[in-house]
Amino acid sequence: MTSPIKFGTDGWRAIIAEDYTFDNVRICAQAVARFLLDTAGPKPSLVVGYDTRFNSEHFAAATAEVTAANGVKTYICNKAAPTPVVSYSILDRHASGAVVITASHNPSIYNGFKYKPEYAGSASPEVVAKLESRIDNVFAGQDKVKRLRFEDALAQGVVEYIDPDPAYFAQLARLVDLETIRSAGLKIAVDSMYGAGAGYFRRLLGGAATQIIEIHSERNPLFPGLSPEPIARNLGALSEAVRANGAAVGLATDGDSDRIGIVDEHGNYVTQLQVFALLALYLLEVRGDRGALVKSLTTTSMAYRLGELFGVPVIETAVGFKYVGPQMIKHNALLGGEESGGFGFRGHIPERDALVAGLYFLDLMIKMKRTPSQLIEYLYSKVGPHYYDRVDIEFPPEKRQAMVDRLTSTTPASIDGTAVKSIDRIDGFRFVLEDGSWLLIRFSGTEPILRIYTETTSPERVKELLEEGKRLAGF
Numbered sequence: 001m002t003s004p005i006k007f008g009t010d011g012w013r014a015i016i017a018e019d020y021t022f023d024n025v026r027i028c029a030q031a032v033a034r035f036l037l038d039t040a041g042p043k044p045s046l047v048v049g050y051d052t053r054f055n056s057e058h059f060a061a062a063t064a065e066v067t068a069a070n071g072v073k074t075y076i077c078n079k080a081a082p083t084p085v086v087s088y089s090i091l092d093r094h095a096s097g098a099v100v101i102t103a104s105h106n107p108s109i110y111n112g113f114k115y116k117p118e119y120a121g122s123a124s125p126e127v128v129a130k131l132e133s134r135i136d137n138v139f140a141g142q143d144k145v146k147r148l149r150f151e152d153a154l155a156q157g158v159v160e161y162i163d164p165d166p167a168y169f170a171q172l173a174r175l176v177d178l179e180t181i182r183s184a185g186l187k188i189a190v191d192s193m194y195g196a197g198a199g200y201f202r203r204l205l206g207g208a209a210t211q212i213i214e215i216h217s218e219r220n221p222l223f224p225g226l227s228p229e230p231i232a233r234n235l236g237a238l239s240e241a242v243r244a245n246g247a248a249v250g251l252a253t254d255g256d257s258d259r260i261g262i263v264d265e266h267g268n269y270v271t272q273l274q275v276f277a278l279l280a281l282y283l284l285e286v287r288g289d290r291g292a293l294v295k296s297l298t299t300t301s302m303a304y305r306l307g308e309l310f311g312v313p314v315i316e317t318a319v320g321f322k323y324v325g326p327q328m329i330k331h332n333a334l335l336g337g338e339e340s341g342g343f344g345f346r347g348h349i350p351e352r353d354a355l356v357a358g359l360y361f362l363d364l365m366i367k368m369k370r371t372p373s374q375l376i377e378y379l380y381s382k383v384g385p386h387y388y389d390r391v392d393i394e395f396p397p398e399k400r401q402a403m404v405d406r407l408t409s410t411t412p413a414s415i416d417g418t419a420v421k422s423i424d425r426i427d428g429f430r431f432v433l434e435d436g437s438w439l440l441i442r443f444s445g446t447e448p449i450l451r452i453y454t455e456t457t458s459p460e461r462v463k464e465l466l467e468e469g470k471r472l473a474g475f
Helices: 022-039 056-069 083-093 125-139 150-156 165-175 178-182 200-205 236-245 272-286 302-310 321-331 354-368 372-383 397-408 459-473
Strands: 012-015 045-050 073-077 098-101 110-116 159-162 187-191 211-215 249-253 260-263 293-296 314-317 335-338 342-345 387-394 418-424 429-433 438-443 449-456
Touching: 022 045, 022 056, 022 098, 022 110, 022 125, 045 056, 045 083, 056 073, 056 098, 056 110, 056 150, 073 083, 083 098, 083 110, 083 165, 083 354, 110 125, 125 321, 150 159, 165 200, 165 354, 178 200, 178 354, 187 200, 187 236, 200 211, 200 354, 211 236, 236 249, 236 260, 249 354, 260 272, 260 354, 272 302, 272 335, 272 342, 272 354, 272 372, 272 387, 293 302, 293 321, 302 314, 302 372, 314 321, 321 335, 321 342, 342 354, 354 372, 387 459, 397 459, 438 459, 449 459
Parallel strands: 045 073, 045 098, 073 159, 187 211, 187 249, 293 314, 293 335
Antiparallel strands: 012 110, 098 110, 249 260, 335 342, 387 449, 418 429, 429 438, 438 449
16 A cells, blocks of 8 residues: 655644544554664654644544553653744654644644754754655554554553643743843734634733733634635734734744744734844844754745845755755754745754844844834845735646646746746746746645745836746746
């Protein structure tokens, strides 16, 4: 039997009750257990966490049943928790890795299975290949899924409940002065998007002069009225909460709180590319740190200008933290980020963390005594204006190869009247123009969606280049 389980940019995701079943989750768990037994020494251990999606806690228990039956000491979170909180628990518990049951920002009909190795970041392509090989072994009958009833595993001490929050909160207190933010008197609107990050900013920052106004903080696996991805089209309610309450800023976290979205004091969306550049500016100018910046190819070219200004290298990768994270480790990078709104930081974990990103952004506002819109003006005074947007187009999966063939054969000399300087296919099809603008067309790693991205010199040009991208792709 051929395996339907294939890992994308970060883990395996599939539609619940179609391919995402208890049987297939247990097969993934067996592959993880076998991988740890083969590579992690005589006493491997694993952290298992989960988000607020339908049945996530039960899929997590199913995972623990299998890893425990294979002799892997398993720590299971006692409640839904953000992916970065679970990842940090690897370091806190000196564990061999972690599994997080989550489909992150995907629609409600999906769930997923993320694996985090011992370094507490996204699994590298090499680790993914080893996991998929062991999954194939189960489907080929070369390995069998072992299972120990969850209650029996608890009774035997092979599975143990843990609260991942205290160690993580202590880590955040080492990274940023939480008391300064608590006492700053900011009014902050937070949209938890019904996800695992619900209540975290309130618990971290509430109880003093700073006010937290939180929406969508209850558990609702249907994510009614929104998709749990913190991008502009999904943050209308947050923008309204900012305006209605006179908030200084709005922060949104996705389904598992590893991606952040920000709206300014007027309720206007701050793009993910602007957020990356502002976080880099915070670390380089406000904190005076130095180190490489790691960016996925979909992330802002402002990074290169900041690298020149502050004398730090910029490393570019394919899309996904499975590429960004290893480069952060290799170069001891100051910041790693991608266009999806995921950012990782030196001194923490080589993993996206929306909570740290949000705290750093708040600290930037306080230290520079500027509103978000004023911070963007300051940023542009240093690097020049940059404007960005992305469109997502659903397509029938059987049409994918025809689109790939069309794009592969496309070599335009100019786009929208500007000469094409270079074309690369590192991850998708990217066209870099003579004026520094770029247009990228690539396929989602988790859904049948074509994404078209651009960054250019004016808002009007953004729309024109996106339309050119659609035309090149055949839409």
